[in-house]
Amino acid sequence: MAIPQRYSLVTLGVADVIAATAFYRSLGWEPAPSSVEGEITFFATPGGVIALWSTAELAKDAGTSTMHANAPAFRAVTLAINVATRDEVDDAVGEWMALGGSVSKVPTETEWGGYSGYVADPDGNLWEIAHNPFWPLDERGLPVLGSE
Structure with missing residues (x-):
């Protein structure tokens, strides 16, 4: 199987999901019904889904730490x-x-x-x-x- 040439979801790590959601809502973006208030917010776009999730939870899910010694x-x-x-x-x-x-x-x-x-x-x-x-x-x- 070839890996499809597309992305489905981009997740942005944020310090505070509620505050980040409020910022993106102020841009005129509407959260998808599948969002879980205060935990994760999804925004459907014409090109894929943008998610806002706690940086710590995202790092945990990815099996990495939030800080890397050599990270720029x-x-x-x-x-x-x-x-x-x-x-x-x-x-x-x-x-x-x-x-x-x-x-x-x-x-x-x-x-x-x-x-x-x-x-x-x-x-x-x-x-x-x-x-x-x-x-x-x-x-x-x-x-x-x-x-x-």
Whole structure:
């Protein structure tokens, strides 16, 4: 069997599931009915499920500790939200900040011809907000790769 080329679920480790859920709800995201209040929150998206779960419980489930001696401050993982225009990048980053998130990189033109910035949720999980003029968005808001 080949491993399918897709992801089904991304789980973000958070310090406080209730507070993290409140932040994502303030973005306009609605938890799925399968969420368990205060324990784990699921958000269905067009591309997969985003979960918020206690960092300690996530580490325990993965069979690892929450702190590794050689772990960098940057975990080398980001999530991305592609939008249709540069103005939408600026608007999304501004709203993210107004709702309690932070900016790690202000939106700027990229070397590949797009426009993006990086934001963090209150737990430091990084998201890129990007406009890629070479990837039109489909009806679900997902990038169409390989289009020019």
